[in-house]
Amino acid sequence: MVYPIAKIGLAQLEPFVFAFFRFTIASVVLMTIVKSRTYAVPIDKKDYPRIILLGILIIPLNQTLFLIGQSMTAAGHGAFLFATTPIWIFLLALIHLKEKTPTRRAAGIILGMLGVATIMWSGLRTAGQEYFIGDVIIVIAVIAWGYYTIVGKGLVRKYGALRITAYALTSGSVLYFPFGLYRAVVFDYSEVTISAWLSVGYLAVGLSVIVYLIWYWLLKYMEASRAAVFQNIQPVVASTVAYFFLHEPLGIAFVVGGLIVISGVVLSET
Numbered sequence: 001m002v003y004p005i006a007k008i009g010l011a012q013l014e015p016f017v018f019a020f021f022r023f024t025i026a027s028v029v030l031m032t033i034v035k036s037r038t039y040a041v042p043i044d045k046k047d048y049p050r051i052i053l054l055g056i057l058i059i060p061l062n063q064t065l066f067l068i069g070q071s072m073t074a075a076g077h078g079a080f081l082f083a084t085t086p087i088w089i090f091l092l093a094l095i096h097l098k099e100k101t102p103t104r105r106a107a108g109i110i111l112g113m114l115g116v117a118t119i120m121w122s123g124l125r126t127a128g129q130e131y132f133i134g135d136v137i138i139v140i141a142v143i144a145w146g147y148y149t150i151v152g153k154g155l156v157r158k159y160g161a162l163r164i165t166a167y168a169l170t171s172g173s174v175l176y177f178p179f180g181l182y183r184a185v186v187f188d189y190s191e192v193t194i195s196a197w198l199s200v201g202y203l204a205v206g207l208s209v210i211v212y213l214i215w216y217w218l219l220k221y222m223e224a225s226r227a228a229v230f231q232n233i234q235p236v237v238a239s240t241v242a243y244f245f246l247h248e249p250l251g252i253a254f255v256v257g258g259l260i261v262i263s264g265v266v267l268s269e270t
Contacts, residue, residue: 006070006078009199015067017187018200020180023059023173025204030166043159043167050163052171054152059172061144065137073133080115080261081138087113087264088146096150108264115260 009018043051071229087108148168155164 005199005202006067009196009203010067010071011193012196013200015064015071015189016180016183019059019064019067019176020184021200021206023063023169023176025182025201026209027166027170027173029205029209030162031170034163034166037162039160041159047155047158050151050155051167054148054155054164054168054207055170055172055175057144057148057151057172058168059176062141062148065141065144066178069134069137069141073131073138077131077135081135082142083261084113084115084264085142085145085149088143092143092146092150107118110261111264113264115262115264118256118260121125123128150172183269 013021065084066078152164152168
């Protein structure tokens with residue numbers, strides 16, 4: 001549901017304004033929760049640079065780019081491209097952690113990449129350059145999310161999902177705030193409806209607070225590749241909702257590409 005709902009808000013608010021309100025709300029909610037609790041283990045000063053890095057990865061590079069990309073492409077495209085998250089995590093672990101990749105997993109990675117290429121080709125074919133550029137931007141956002149997962153896993157085990165999510169999101173929001181505030185001040189809100197603000201609120205609380213906390217909580221107790229399997233249902237739901245409510249065409253190439261992506265992800269996770 002995230003991608004169609006984001007699309008509704010982005011139709012009325014420019015991505016930078018949408019991002020400003022979303023991140024501000026999410027940061028205030030998370031920090032309020034964190035400050036209301038006490039913790040046995042204080043955060044070591046040497047870990048703050050990594051937390052700030054997480055903030056850069058999740059706000060400017062992941063979520064801001066996601067909103068920009070999603071405003072330029074179809075909701076279904078964003079959903080299926082984000083479904084390749086496990087594949088990017090495997091690749092990043094292979095590069096940075098020197099992990100060995102089993103043959104089945106390697107085949108899944110290749111299959112998933114073919115699915116991504118098919119989806120991007122379908123967008124270029126049906127909607128032209130705008131969809132293609134939007135898809136490329138979303139892929140960059142997905143890679144940033146992969147790095148966010150790998151860098152943050154150790155910190156979550158050490159300090160817990162709540163604090164790391166709150167501090168990472170807040171540090172990224174602080175960096176984004178001056179630019180976002182300027183865009184928010186100069187933006188014309190005369191045609192913005194309640195549905196757009198509900199979209200902002202849903203992504204701020206439903207995604208940035210609840211889903212992010214669940215994601216890092218899962219990472220605390222299971223492998224990243226196993227936690228990522230819970231994302232696999234999102235593209236199907238998002239594409240269906242977008243088809244019926246946003247009237248976004250699916251197309252044979254898109255459906256085939258989506259099936260290839262899901263097949264690749266499932267193969268790489270088994």
